[in-house]
Structure formats: C-alpha cells, structure tokens
Amino acid sequence: MKPRSGVDHALETFGPDLTMVGTNIPVDLLFGSPAKIIATIHAVTSVLSPYERIAMMRSNAESFYRV
Numbered sequence: 656m657k658p659r660s661g662v663d664h665a666l667e668t669f670g671p672d673l674t675m676v677g678t679n680i681p682v683d684l685l686f687g688s689p690a691k692i693i694a695t696i697h698a699v700t701s702v703l704s705p706y707e708r709i710a711m712m713r714s715n716a717e718s719f720y721r722v
Contacts, residue, residue: 662699671707675715676700 665674676696683692700708716722 660699666703671703671710672715674711675719676711677716 662674662676678692680689680692686692687695696712700711703711
C-alpha cells in the first residue's frame, strides 16, 4: 500500500476549496532549495484541475485573509 501524502489527506478531508498550500521557509531549506520545494508542490498537485490548483495555491488564502 502506497503511503498517502499530507496533500492527499487534506484533499480527501477538506477538498480543494478548503485547502491551502504553503511553505515553512526557512525551516524547509533544511530539506531542499526553494526551487525543489516549489517543484514538489507542483508535482503533488499536478493531478488537480487548473481551478483547484489556483484555489489551493492562491485563491483560498486571498479569501481567508481578505487580501
């Protein structure tokens, strides 16, 4: 059985309209460069529709934080 990622779990639990993707830089830099971190985020969200990806990476945060 393949282990699920945290993104998979969040999507199954909350759906793409209630999920936000972010980083924990500078701590994340212990595990890879900013380019590698962003590439990983893009890879794990590649199965989503463009609308869902935009929601998770931008629109949900804009709505939540009212910016």
